[in-house]
Amino acid sequence: MSNAIIPLLLDSLASAALIFFAAVGLTLVFSVLRVLNVAHGSLYSIGGYVAASLCLFIASRQLNPYLSFAALLFSAVFVAAIFGPLIERSLVRWTYGKSEAVQILITFGLFLMLEDLQRMIFGVQSFYEDAPMRLLGTLTIGGVVYLNYQILLIGMALLVVISLRLLVNHTRLGRLITAVVTDREMAQSIGIDTNRIFILAFSLGVFLAALGGALATPTSGIAPGLGADTMVLAFAVAAIGGLGQIEGAAVASLIVGVARVLAIYLVPSLDAVAPYAAMLVVLLIRPYGLFGSMTARRI
Amino acid sequence: MTRPILEARGLHVAFNGVKAADGVSISIHDGEFLAIIGPNGSGKTTLLNICTGYIRPGSGSVLLDGHDITHLSPRAIARRGVARAFQIPQLFSAQRVIDNMMLALAAKDGLWNAIRPLDTGARRAEAKALLDLIGLADDTDRISSTLPEGHRKLLDIAVALALKPRLLLLDEPTSGVSALERFPLMEALMSALRQRQITALFVEHDMDVVARYASRVLVWNAGNIMAEGRPDQVFSNAQVRERVIGVA
Amino acid sequence: MRTIVAASAVLILAVLPVAAPWLQFVLTLAIAKGFAALGVAVLLRAGLISIGHAMFFAASAYGVAFLARAGINDLGLLLILSVLAAALLGAIAGLFLVRYRAIFFAMLNLAVSMVFYALCAKLYSVTGGTDGMTVPVPAVFGVVLGEPTFKSVLFYISLALMLLVGLAIQRYLNSPLGHALAAVHSNEIRLEYLGIPVWAVLLVAYVVSAALAGLGGAIAGFAIGRVVPDFAFWTASGHLVLIAVLGGIGGVPGAFIGALFLELLHSVAVTVTDAWNLIVGLTLIVVIMFLPQGFYGLFSRKEASSL
Numbered sequence: 001m002s003n004a005i006i007p008l009l010l011d012s013l014a015s016a017a018l019i020f021f022a023a024v025g026l027t028l029v030f031s032v033l034r035v036l037n038v039a040h041g042s043l044y045s046i047g048g049y050v051a052a053s054l055c056l057f058i059a060s061r062q063l064n065p066y067l068s069f070a071a072l073l074f075s076a077v078f079v080a081a082i083f084g085p086l087i088e089r090s091l092v093r094w095t096y097g098k099s100e101a102v103q104i105l106i107t108f109g110l111f112l113m114l115e116d117l118q119r120m121i122f123g124v125q126s127f128y129e130d131a132p133m134r135l136l137g138t139l140t141i142g143g144v145v146y147l148n149y150q151i152l153l154i155g156m157a158l159l160v161v162i163s164l165r166l167l168v169n170h171t172r173l174g175r176l177i178t179a180v181v182t183d184r185e186m187a188q189s190i191g192i193d194t195n196r197i198f199i200l201a202f203s204l205g206v207f208l209a210a211l212g213g214a215l216a217t218p219t220s221g222i223a224p225g226l227g228a229d230t231m232v233l234a235f236a237v238a239a240i241g242g243l244g245q246i247e248g249a250a251v252a253s254l255i256v257g258v259a260r261v262l263a264i265y266l267v268p269s270l271d272a273v274a275p276y277a278a279m280l281v282v283l284l285i286r287p288y289g290l291f292g293s294m295t296a297r298r299i
Numbered sequence: 300m301t302r303p304i305l306e307a308r309g310l311h312v313a314f315n316g317v318k319a320a321d322g323v324s325i326s327i328h329d330g331e332f333l334a335i336i337g338p339n340g341s342g343k344t345t346l347l348n349i350c351t352g353y354i355r356p357g358s359g360s361v362l363l364d365g366h367d368i369t370h371l372s373p374r375a376i377a378r379r380g381v382a383r384a385f386q387i388p389q390l391f392s393a394q395r396v397i398d399n400m401m402l403a404l405a406a407k408d409g410l411w412n413a414i415r416p417l418d419t420g421a422r423r424a425e426a427k428a429l430l431d432l433i434g435l436a437d438d439t440d441r442i443s444s445t446l447p448e449g450h451r452k453l454l455d456i457a458v459a460l461a462l463k464p465r466l467l468l469l470d471e472p473t474s475g476v477s478a479l480e481r482f483p484l485m486e487a488l489m490s491a492l493r494q495r496q497i498t499a500l501f502v503e504h505d506m507d508v509v510a511r512y513a514s515r516v517l518v519w520n521a522g523n524i525m526a527e528g529r530p531d532q533v534f535s536n537a538q539v540r541e542r543v544i545g546v547a
Numbered sequence: 548m549r550t551i552v553a554a555s556a557v558l559i560l561a562v563l564p565v566a567a568p569w570l571q572f573v574l575t576l577a578i579a580k581g582f583a584a585l586g587v588a589v590l591l592r593a594g595l596i597s598i599g600h601a602m603f604f605a606a607s608a609y610g611v612a613f614l615a616r617a618g619i620n621d622l623g624l625l626l627i628l629s630v631l632a633a634a635l636l637g638a639i640a641g642l643f644l645v646r647y648r649a650i651f652f653a654m655l656n657l658a659v660s661m662v663f664y665a666l667c668a669k670l671y672s673v674t675g676g677t678d679g680m681t682v683p684v685p686a687v688f689g690v691v692l693g694e695p696t697f698k699s700v701l702f703y704i705s706l707a708l709m710l711l712v713g714l715a716i717q718r719y720l721n722s723p724l725g726h727a728l729a730a731v732h733s734n735e736i737r738l739e740y741l742g743i744p745v746w747a748v749l750l751v752a753y754v755v756s757a758a759l760a761g762l763g764g765a766i767a768g769f770a771i772g773r774v775v776p777d778f779a780f781w782t783a784s785g786h787l788v789l790i791a792v793l794g795g796i797g798g799v800p801g802a803f804i805g806a807l808f809l810e811l812l813h814s815v816a817v818t819v820t821d822a823w824n825l826i827v828g829l830t831l832i833v834v835i836m837f838l839p840q841g842f843y844g845l846f847s848r849k850e851a852s853s854l
Contacts, residue, residue: 036650036653038785091832094836099594100596100649100650100653101591101594101596101788101792102835104596104598104653104788105788105789105792105831105835106831106832106835106836108785108788108789108828108831109789109827109828109829109830109831109832109835110828110832111785111828112824112825112827112828112831113824113825113828113829114828115824116822116823116824116825116828117825119821120822120825228780228781228782231781232657232661232781235654235657236658236661239654239658243650269669269670269671270665270669271669272665272668272669273662273665273666273669276658276661276662276665277662279654279658279661280655280658280659280662283651283654283655283658284643284655287647287651287655288651351740372739373736373739373740374739374740374742374743374744375742377739377740377741377742378742382740383740389734389736389737389740390733390734390737391729391730391733391734391737392733392734393729393732393733394726394729394730394733398726401723401726402723402726402727402730402741403741405723405726405727406723406727406741406742406743407742409723410723410724410727410743411723411724412722412723412724413718413719413722413723413724413725413751414718414719414722415722416718416721416722417721417722417723417725417726418721458737458741459740462741462742
């Protein structure tokens with residue numbers, strides 16, 4: 001019995017971890033900046049491309065293969081440092097206080113540009129470099145084989161949830177962010193440099209997206225269209241959890257991960273439907289998501 | 300005495316433990332111009348919100364012509380002939396003044412026409428006449444967000460009048476209106492009410508306005524009615540003078 | 548004056564394919580997308596942004612394919628039935644969706660359309676999966692045509708529909724119901740207090756917008772000869788919003804101007820560069836930042852509504 005269930009569970013958790021990485025940055029950016037970044041999925045795939053390129057480079061030069069783990073992390077930092085401040089300052093900042101339609105469209109324009117940029121830089125062939133996964137090998141317990149890389153993914157996701165919570169609750173930066181989230185004008189009036197907070201928060205969101213992409217490449221490779229697919233999945237998860245809710249995104253990732261894996265095992269033809277069907281059901285019942293709350297209506 | 304148009308019975312409302320209405324009953328009869336006065340935060344706007352279905356009372360009921368409307372929506376109550384003007388004007392601010400008026404007129408009849416234009420000659424003339432009456436003749440084609448606050452207030456009232464209500468609820472009609480414009484506004488309002496035989500209830504802070512125009516005054520304090528009667532009776536009540544008007 | 552401009556524009560469109568036959572397909576597709584973008588623009592007037600309207604575009608095209616498979620072979624009938632199907636789907640979805648606003652409306656539309664997309668892509672036995680379904684050449688008023696002739700007929704029918712439907716939508720937007728729709732963006736509380744049921748105003752608009760997207764989808768299906776799940780993918784929905792905003796949501800011509808501009812630019816651009824999305828994305832950003840009323844705002848003197 002457990003031989004059948006535990007691998008299923010591990011698959012679900014690993015899948016949930018990857019989905020969580022895609023969604024958590026989106027939800028974080030939304031909670032601080034109040035902007036739904038439609039280009040978020042592209043940043044995920046850019047992270048993946050950079051990581052895959054670095055890993056391929058490491059393999060081709062026959063450098064120490066364990067460097068590829070550093071490469072995964074480095075690519076996320078690299079993408080965040082370049083794109084985070086650049087995008088926030090040039091485009092996203094312009095949309096603050098504007099309608100959702102404007103925010104969605106501006107970032108959709110960015111999404112289109114980033115998709116082409118990726119195609120121009122990385123080409124249209126798919127990348128696959130699974131050195132990090134092979135290096136970690138497998139673990140056999142009770143006759144069942146597990147991929148250690150999956151366990152690493154789950155661990156990383158937990159690490160991110162805990163770190164973000166610690167960051168928000170127990171650091172100065174976290175308190176500043178909370179102040180900005182609670183009342184932007186008030187935060188400004190007491191002298192908090194909101195522009196700096198916005199750049200940091202947005203870059204952190206980009207970092208998480210790129211990290212997700214980087215961590216995903218060893219398991220699934222990367223190909224054109226990944227950004228668009230990831231985007232809508234991240235949307236679904238963020239919406240289920242409640243936009244702006246970090247733990248909500250974690251729980252939603254679990255729901256979607258389990259739903260997906262169950263669908264793959266039970267009705268394989270419907271695996272792609274599962275996340276959106278879950279999103280639809282949750283949003284129709286609780287439009288603000290599982291963990292979101294309603295904002296006051298105006299009069 | 301005839302049956303009241305609007306009657307509230309035993310209203311209880313509390314927000315976070317603060318009582319906005321504590322067993323209040325009021326009624327308003329045909330042809331009255333009833334003023335409600337009282338300190339800020341005493342629950343006057345809450346009363347209007349309850350009477351128009353925007354919030355539900357904790358207990359008690361609201362009757363319109365003897366029918367219970369406590370649980371109807373603002374929309375359903377509006378369709379029964381109760382219109383409201385707001386303390387903060389509620390306008391279609393991106394639209395022109397005349398379009399605000401014509402949409403209000405169309406709401407009464409002809410909304411479901413998707414073929415004929417909103418701007419028919421007859422509807423425009425009717426809207427124009429109301430704007431002339433209320434003193435907005437020169438603002439017809441302005442975008443309503445560009446109006447000065449006093450004129451936004453007038454437009455809000457004109458929109459409510461365009462519904463041809465039987466009962467009009469006004470929330471501080473003269474607030475935001477300059478002292479010079481107050482009496483002209485009230486004169487225009489009174490003549491519109493008389494001409495169209497509209498009964499009205501108004502919440503007001505300007506005691507001069509109340510003394511001059513109200514046919515009856517209710518003094519609301521801490522969720523209760525403290526005094527009630529003709530303006531001269533109420534204003535001579537020592538308790539009212541002390542607590543509400545602020546002169547001993 | 549404006550009538551003259553509009554008439555000459557349509558006239559130019561009508562003769563263009565005679566001069567340059569390759570343009571016929573481009574223009575037919577542009578009109579098709581123009582219809583769908585007009586549907587999106589109708590909702591944008593109420594401040595509602597749908598990132599899911601490609602679903603109705605695709606649903607109608609699939610509708611044509613299914614009906615043709617079932618033996619219906621008349622262009623008029625296929626158009627009417629498939630638009631009705633899209634409208635019906637719009638009525639069902641709209642019943643649930645018009646309660647929501649802002650980001651929630653956008654996301655729910657996205658969710659519904661992605662369920663639709665995933666079903667189309669996965670139900671191989673019904674929809675042909677990612678291969679899609681063919682849309683055969685139908686008869687026109689009982690006359691069986693060869694494919695090139697049909698494509699010409701389709702273009703001129705689309706052009707005529709653009710005029711007729713465009714005028715009808717213009718009337719709708721000028722009617723009390725259309726004004727009430729724009730008023731939803733301004734002040735819902737006042738609408739309620741006028742006794743106007745906001746949900747019904749929005750539901751009518753939603754059905755109209757779904758029908759428009761459906762009309763576009765049916766035309767696109769005929770023009771391309773095939774319908775695939777990608778018709779309904781979220782990026783396609785995003786493109787419809789993009790077209791509506793590029794053209795300007797202030798008036799009916801905006802959606803078609805946006806679509807024509809984009810399709811023509813596309814057919815020119817692909818001959819020089821493959822960075823098409825880069826150009827479109829940049830154009831979109833520039834237009835939103837510097838031309839909030841879209842291209843149509845350049846032509847129309849009356850104040851056009853913007854986002």
